[in-house]
Amino acid sequence: MLSSFSRNSFVRVAKSSALAKSTRAFTAATQMAVREAINAAIDEEMERDESVFILGEEVAQYQGAYKVTKGLYEKYGDKRVIDTPITEMGFTGLAIGAAYKDLRPIVEFMTMNFSMQAMDQVINSAAKQYYMSAGDLACPIVFRGPNGFSAGTAAQHSQCFGAWYSSVPGLKVVSPYSSEDAKGLMKAAIRDPNPVVVLEHELMYGVSFPMSEEAMSKDFVIPIGQAKIEIPGSDVTLISFSKTVGLCLEAAEALKAEGISAEVINLRSLRPLDRKTIIASAKKTGRVVCVEQGWPQCGICSEIAAILMETDAFNYLDAPMERVTGADVPMPYAVDLENASLPQVEDVLAAVRRTTYRKLAA
Amino acid sequence: MRIPILSIHPIKVLRTPRHFSSKSASRASKNRSLSSARPLPQEEVESDWGTIHDYKQRAMIPYHPARLAPSIQERTSAAQEMTLSYAGTVPIPITSNLQLIQPEDDTPRGIWPVYRLMVSTHRRRPQNALRTLEQDGEIRDPAYDGINQPVLRPDVTTPDDVEDNLDQFRAFLAHAHPYQSDEIQKSGLLRASKYPYVDTNSNNTLLRAHRQIVRLRQMDDILLNAQRQGRISFYLTCRGEEAILMGAASALEVGDPVFAQYREQGVLMWRGFTLEQFTNQCFSNILDLGKGRQMPIHYGSRALNYHTVSSPLGTQLPHAVGAAYRLKLAGEPNVAVCFFGDGSTSTPDFHSALNFAATLNAPAIFLCRNNGYAISTPTSDQFAGDGVISRAPGYGMAGVRVDGNDIFAVHAAVREAKQYALSKNAPVLIEAMTYRQGHHSTSDDSSQYRSVDEVLTTTENHDPLNRLEAFLKKHDLLSEEDVEVMRKQERNDVVKAMEQAERRPPVPMRELFTDVYHDMPLHLQRQQAQLEAHVKKYPEKYA
Numbered sequence: 001m002l003s004s005f006s007r008n009s010f011v012r013v014a015k016s017s018a019l020a021k022s023t024r025a026f027t028a029a030t031q032m033a034v035r036e037a038i039n040a041a042i043d044e045e046m047e048r049d050e051s052v053f054i055l056g057e058e059v060a061q062y063q064g065a066y067k068v069t070k071g072l073y074e075k076y077g078d079k080r081v082i083d084t085p086i087t088e089m090g091f092t093g094l095a096i097g098a099a100y101k102d103l104r105p106i107v108e109f110m111t112m113n114f115s116m117q118a119m120d121q122v123i124n125s126a127a128k129q130y131y132m133s134a135g136d137l138a139c140p141i142v143f144r145g146p147n148g149f150s151a152g153t154a155a156q157h158s159q160c161f162g163a164w165y166s167s168v169p170g171l172k173v174v175s176p177y178s179s180e181d182a183k184g185l186m187k188a189a190i191r192d193p194n195p196v197v198v199l200e201h202e203l204m205y206g207v208s209f210p211m212s213e214e215a216m217s218k219d220f221v222i223p224i225g226q227a228k229i230e231i232p233g234s235d236v237t238l239i240s241f242s243k244t245v246g247l248c249l250e251a252a253e254a255l256k257a258e259g260i261s262a263e264v265i266n267l268r269s270l271r272p273l274d275r276k277t278i279i280a281s282a283k284k285t286g287r288v289v290c291v292e293q294g295w296p297q298c299g300i301c302s303e304i305a306a307i308l309m310e311t312d313a314f315n316y317l318d319a320p321m322e323r324v325t326g327a328d329v330p331m332p333y334a335v336d337l338e339n340a341s342l343p344q345v346e347d348v349l350a351a352v353r354r355t356t357y358r359k360l361a362a
Numbered sequence: 363m364r365i366p367i368l369s370i371h372p373i374k375v376l377r378t379p380r381h382f383s384s385k386s387a388s389r390a391s392k393n394r395s396l397s398s399a400r401p402l403p404q405e406e407v408e409s410d411w412g413t414i415h416d417y418k419q420r421a422m423i424p425y426h427p428a429r430l431a432p433s434i435q436e437r438t439s440a441a442q443e444m445t446l447s448y449a450g451t452v453p454i455p456i457t458s459n460l461q462l463i464q465p466e467d468d469t470p471r472g473i474w475p476v477y478r479l480m481v482s483t484h485r486r487r488p489q490n491a492l493r494t495l496e497q498d499g500e501i502r503d504p505a506y507d508g509i510n511q512p513v514l515r516p517d518v519t520t521p522d523d524v525e526d527n528l529d530q531f532r533a534f535l536a537h538a539h540p541y542q543s544d545e546i547q548k549s550g551l552l553r554a555s556k557y558p559y560v561d562t563n564s565n566n567t568l569l570r571a572h573r574q575i576v577r578l579r580q581m582d583d584i585l586l587n588a589q590r591q592g593r594i595s596f597y598l599t600c601r602g603e604e605a606i607l608m609g610a611a612s613a614l615e616v617g618d619p620v621f622a623q624y625r626e627q628g629v630l631m632w633r634g635f636t637l638e639q640f641t642n643q644c645f646s647n648i649l650d651l652g653k654g655r656q657m658p659i660h661y662g663s664r665a666l667n668y669h670t671v672s673s674p675l676g677t678q679l680p681h682a683v684g685a686a687y688r689l690k691l692a693g694e695p696n697v698a699v700c701f702f703g704d705g706s707t708s709t710p711d712f713h714s715a716l717n718f719a720a721t722l723n724a725p726a727i728f729l730c731r732n733n734g735y736a737i738s739t740p741t742s743d744q745f746a747g748d749g750v751i752s753r754a755p756g757y758g759m760a761g762v763r764v765d766g767n768d769i770f771a772v773h774a775a776v777r778e779a780k781q782y783a784l785s786k787n788a789p790v791l792i793e794a795m796t797y798r799q800g801h802h803s804t805s806d807d808s809s810q811y812r813s814v815d816e817v818l819t820t821t822e823n824h825d826p827l828n829r830l831e832a833f834l835k836k837h838d839l840l841s842e843e844d845v846e847v848m849r850k851q852e853r854n855d856v857v858k859a860m861e862q863a864e865r866r867p868p869v870p871m872r873e874l875f876t877d878v879y880h881d882m883p884l885h886l887q888r889q890q891a892q893l894e895a896h897v898k899k900y901p902e903k904y905a
Contacts, residue, residue, distance in 0.1 A: 082722075084718075085714075085717060087713070087714035089680070089710050089711055089714055090683075090710075090714020090715060090717070090718050091680075091714070093679070093680025093681055093683075093711060093714065093715065094680045094681070094683045094684035094687065094722075096681055096684060097680060097681030097682060097683060097685045097687075097688075097698075098684035098685065098687055098688045099684070100669065100681065100684070100685065101619070101684070101688040102688075103688050103691075120674055120677065121680070124672065124674055124677065125681065129670070129672070130877050130879075130880070131877045131878050132655050132656055132660075132670060132672070133652065133655075133669075133670035134651060134652045134653035134655055134662075135876075135877045136662055136663075136664040136670055137662070137669065137670055138880065169878050170878055170879065172879070192880075193880040194879050225883075272883055
């Protein structure tokens, strides 16, 4: 964060995609952007099940604020692709009421920051209601939207909600990185009878990834609660989710030159966290660095630190866990300030060097 | 059973409501008789609250006799100085014509009138024959001077007269309740009564409503005392609002999902929730349908289509809209009904839900129980405008204001609203004016913000149960002994149910982990097994 920040976000994006292509050795694969993958997932699920419908601001005629729902309005009409007035609390409540009555809504928040306006409905009426009504009121609903930072959108459009939502029992929370993740997790979320929050990322929407043949099929579902080891390694574990996985992949590339073999874990699912994979990897490498964009206090990295402390993995650690998080400030606007408040590759490298005792201080 | 036949004059009694204080009412009655043809002077028409436009005139049937005899109409309207006022609110003029003010209509400027069922007796008197259903069940000339009370007995009791008046009667009813005109024409059941759901063949519905209200009162009383004795932790009564609950519930079917706030246990009781189920929930025992997850009075029943009560105010309004949308898509002949109080109309959910319902064309009925207080906030602090109902045209919705202590009015209004909502796929807002006789809940002491005098006076004069009982006794449908016997029976039933509920064992501990997710995740299964092993190991600590 305090290291050099001459690169701007676009370069960051380009690097991730280049890395994505190079780190995957695949057979013939089609390139698909993350937004296309999400679009395909929603389209296929709407085709498969008539009770699935999507609502949100700008989803219909505008083709989606980020064009994620492109083409759906033309295909399914205004009964199943609904443009709503500007009231998150209202349309979230409406969708939840419909879900109580066995429809399967997908609620799009223009950004997850605006889901704060509907937080009472999401938590009190969706997450808790199955428990409170003793099984009477199930809520098979999906809340989706871009989460976390963007390019120059400042504090009220850049908050990461992974920590807040993943602390609530009754919700499932997933956060995809690549196009395959996006498609598989979205389909799993729509088919799941529990309320699921899908935290996408705006800067990843345009990034293309190769999609395997299996991923292109209509029944490609990634089970919720499974993390993915993007690159296996033996010296240090880098754990992250969503866009910062790209950061970890870059860091792993740079560390190879220094002779450090880094294992990169893409969490994919924040609730339930794949504790098995995290613990197994920590036992294997003995050093863990957790990277996230959100604020440090009570974040995802804090939960992983707790896991490492409370379980068997503690006995296998050779160094204390390091966290690389966003700065403990509301996101500023100016480019230099914004870059300073987000984790950069250099911060991850510095953290890794501390865990491997190649560097003593921050 | 002898049902008194109430005959009506064929003149439809439309009138321009006037705001008059009771003082000028008596003045009016002293100064001129009803047979005089002198129109009212202008200055008496204007009042502090402005004039209400006679929007109802526009709904008149062409060639209606009343149109041809405006003088008669004026005379009849002279006696209509009836206003309604609960909880010290602004006096609201009463109307006898139930009409949903639709978005296309000209809406009233000034105070929206409140609908209360009125009956007309003397057919031989061409002048005003409107009477109102009074607190004590009497049908009285509203122009009486307060000293000599001319109690008017229905003047038609012989079968011949019944046949005579039947067509006029039917025509009047068809006009007053247009959506029920088919029913009226087809069935002979309304031959004797104006009250749409008094079935003369078997007075089931009305007597059932009465019995349920008695039961509800007893349950509220006893469970409130149980909380004061420390046997349950919390309770909330609906005293004073029973007419709304039973009136609305009897106009709906089980297929209509109910989204309640927390003061609607009457609706659940009407639908069939037993005293055992109520008390089991309050005591959170092993038979509690809610598995011990909720505070008392947070009832819910999937079988009876009553959505589990959720504490945050107003959140059920958008849910109702969603459910209504789903019903519309499925083409079911049901509406989603949503209950809430005057305080909840200030929440953002109220605005979103009503706006949504109107723009999405969702068949939902929003029933506001305006009981004068939101905990300690009186409606004078809650609204600067004319209550809740004046917002309906702002959202482009139909609406009507009813007297919530008149069970017939509420029933008729909800029935009309359901027909409207289904035929036009449009929402309806109903504001029912009533008074909250009890405290907000057991955590409240209402003497801190309202005088005990006010409560006692309103309870004495405007209690829905007393009104209904008086009416039933007046028409020989019920006797005082019956009522006594019924009260005792219901009280015993409630006490028995409560004692049984108290003695039952608590919810088993394994239910702590179920229903968090659809399928119990591994970590919760493990924790459940751990807890069970622990309890098994130390049984004496968990007896």
